[in-house]
Amino acid sequence: MLMKKFFLIAATIMSFMASAFAADNAKMVALTFDDGPNTTTTIEILDVLKENDIVATFFLCGKEINTSTREVMKRAVEQGCELENHSRSHSRMGDMTADKIRMEVNFTSHIIKQVSGRSPQFFRAPYLNTDDLMYETIGLTFIGGLTVNDWEESVSAADRSREVLARVKDGDIILLHDFEGNDATVEALKTIIPEMKKQGYTFVTVSQLFKQKGVTPTANAKITYNNVYDK
Ligand SMILES: [Zn+2]
Numbered sequence: 001m002l003m004k005k006f007f008l009i010a011a012t013i014m015s016f017m018a019s020a021f022a023a024d025n026a027k028m029v030a031l032t033f034d035d036g037p038n039t040t041t042t043i044e045i046l047d048v049l050k051e052n053d054i055v056a057t058f059f060l061c062g063k064e065i066n067t068s069t070r071e072v073m074k075r076a077v078e079q080g081c082e083l084e085n086h087s088r089s090h091s092r093m094g095d096m097t098a099d100k101i102r103m104e105v106n107f108t109s110h111i112i113k114q115v116s117g118r119s120p121q122f123f124r125a126p127y128l129n130t131d132d133l134m135y136e137t138i139g140l141t142f143i144g145g146l147t148v149n150d151w152e153e154s155v156s157a158a159d160r161s162r163e164v165l166a167r168v169k170d171g172d173i174i175l176l177h178d179f180e181g182n183d184a185t186v187e188a189l190k191t192i193i194p195e196m197k198k199q200g201y202t203f204v205t206v207s208q209l210f211k212q213k214g215v216t217p218t219a220n221a222k223i224t225y226n227n228v229y230d231k
Contacts, residue, residue, distance in 0.1 A: 027170040027201045030209040031056040031189075032145055033178040034086050034124060037069040037076070041178045044186045046075055052193045054203035055080040058178065059124040059143075062088035062108035070115050077116045082205035085109050085120040085140060094131040101137045109140075121217075122206050124175075130224060141217040142224040143206060145175030150185045157187035164192050171213060171228040173206060 031049075036042040037060055049056055058076055060083055065073070073083060087093065088107040096104070105123065113119045123140035130142065148163040149155045164174060176185050193203070210217045213228045223230060 026212075027199070028204055028209060028212060029168060029170070029172045029174055029196070029201055030206045031174050031176065031193075031203055032059060032084075032124075032143070032206065033057070033176050034059045035061055035064070035090065035177050035179040037064055037072045038178070038180045039068050039072055040180050041182050041186060042069075042072050042076075044183075045178050045189065046072070046079060046081070048186060048189045048193070049081070050079060052197070052203075054193060055082070055205050055208075056203065057082040057084055057122075057206045059084045059086035059122075060108060060112060061086050061090045062104075062111060063090065065108075065111050065115075073112075073115045077118075080205075082207060083112045083116050083118070083120065084122040084124065084143070084206065085112065086124050087126050090126045092127055092129045093125060093134055094129045096133075098133060098137045101134055105138050105140070125224070128224065132222065135222045143173055144224040144226045145173040146226060147175045150176050150182065150188070151179070153184075155184070157184040157191075160184060160188035161191035161195075164188070165195055168196065168201075169227070170201075171209070173209070173226060173228070 033045060033056060036058055058081060076083060085105055085108045087104045089104060093101055093104060109120050121140060122143045123138050124143050125134065128144055146164065146167055148160050150160050168174065204212060209228050215228050217225065
């Protein structure tokens with residue numbers, strides 16, 4: 001009896017130490033993709049994520065959501081990915097009225113909730129263009145990220161992966177695009193993901209990144225997070 005108790009206590013202490021060790025040392029990032037959903041590039045990216053057994057976060061534009069792309073959204077959720085808000089029309093929002101801003105954001109949040117059952121918690125401003133009124137009006141946490149100009153055709157897959165690998169650090173949010181035809185990013189991921197895994201990185205969704213790093217994201221704080229530790 002005493003022996004059993006001893007083992008129980010020892011096991012508890014060891015699992016506590018293991019989790020504390022993991023929390024301190026685990027390098028963690030969130031891969032994110034903007035401008036979908038679509039039935040081409042988004043699906044190819046979901047395939048790559050699945051092959052590598054990892055999850056990511058998709059920042060969706062309301063205007064891209066239709067009957068067929070809803071199915072892609074459902075697949076993403078089934079794979080454990082997260083769906084977040086990238087406005088309705090993908091316009092610069094820095095000079096919009098509060099009503100217009102609300103309309104842009106609510107439209108997309110509403111459909112995401114409808115399709116996935118979960119309300120978005122994060123917002124990525126189109127062109128990362130923000131102003132105070134947007135921060136005051138949109139009740140979501142603003143997310144930016146590490147970008148490698150992956151919207152420019154002239155930036156090759158090799159350039160994209162090289163630059164991500166050169167610049168990435170613990171807690172980063174990596175900002176890529178899954179708009180139709182962005183094949184170079186799909187190719188780059190096939191290098192980025194295995195290499196980062198080798199370096200000890202874990203891939204999580206944006207909400208998991210905040211949670212597992214013990215950071216409470218703030219909305220209305222006039223901050224766009226590129227890394228979970230940004231202040
Ligand atoms: Zn965008």
